[in-house]
């Protein structure tokens with residue numbers, strides 16, 4: 001028998017395709033479920049932090065007006081990047097677009113963390129509980145995720161995070177406001193943290209809900225990225241702009257980082273439809289601001305009502321509310337389902353409910369007021 005055929009036999013024993021071992025450790029991404037209809041009740045989805053107001057009319061028109069569906073999009077989304085550059089006052093070269101901000105995050109992880117040259121995984125550090133997609137992106141790259149529990153009030157424990165940085169840490173993810181717990185980081189806090197992070201560690205600040213923050217001392221990430229070449233800001237059109245289905249997001253960083261992101265970016269990751277809608281939405285900044293204000297007003301109304309009803313709800317700076325229900329989370333989600341509301345339960349931890357239509361919010365408040373474990 002030749003060596004080749006022996007190999008063939010050995011390989012034949014497995015008799016099926018074999019994914020990389022890293023895949024065995026991936027948690028499934030549990031997408032927010034649609035609500036189940038109930039007799040006499042309009043069903044509402046409060047499980048994916050979507051914008052109940054939808055896109056601005058100009059963005060919807062821009063989608064309808066795209067007449068190049070048979071052409072590949074501009075690979076560098078240059079119209080979108082120049083519009084963003086103008087709006088934000090940054091250099092267009094510092095913006096790298098992605099298929100949602102998740103696409104942009106995947107570029108960052110793939111460029112900076114994986115299996116090291118010595119075969120040992122690089123480390124990516126983040127708070128937990130935080131965005132469900134983080135472990136998937138990190139582990140898929142072959143890197144190891146190191147998590148630091150959020151404090152009881154849902155805030156990042158930045159001191160413990162700084163202490164958890166090792167020689168192997170390549171990337172740190174900060175999520176502000178933190179999905180799903182709600183609080184946002186202050187500028188001073190992040191400045192203090194960055195001062196403790198080695199210069200060769202990439203710090204990603206995920207600001208998916210940046211527009212919803214109402215804090216006087218909120219982190220000014222654009223100032224930070226100008227000052228720190230290792231800082232990357234992550235933003236999206238999925239939340240405030242109501243364009244989740246179009247999958248468009250971006251990162252902002254200096255050349256030291258962006259040059260590498262461009263190499264790993266999936267070509268044509270932003271469609272012409274997504275680009276046109278995003279540009280139109282940016283040009284409707286007044287309308288976007290008004291819509292965000294309405295949602296923030298609703299958020300304050302819901303949180304105040306829950307606090308009044310005796311709930312201990314962490315500060316909420318996104319378009320969602322966190323109920324730290326622990327082992328009662330699945331029970332609560334079930335009872336919400338009976339009321340034709342879908343919320344997101346993380347059993348053992350808590351329930352996240354998005355701010356939705358006024359009627360959905362009213363029903364959610366009523367549910368919280370009357371909720372008893374076990375019905």
Ligand SMILES: *Cc1c(COP(=O)(O)O)cnc(C)c1O
Pocket residue numbers: 049099100101102103131175179206208235236237238239244247248249
């Ligand atoms: C919703 C969300 C995103 C946005 O993802 P897209 O891919 O842009 O839709 C990113 N980060 C966090 C923390 C989120 O909650």
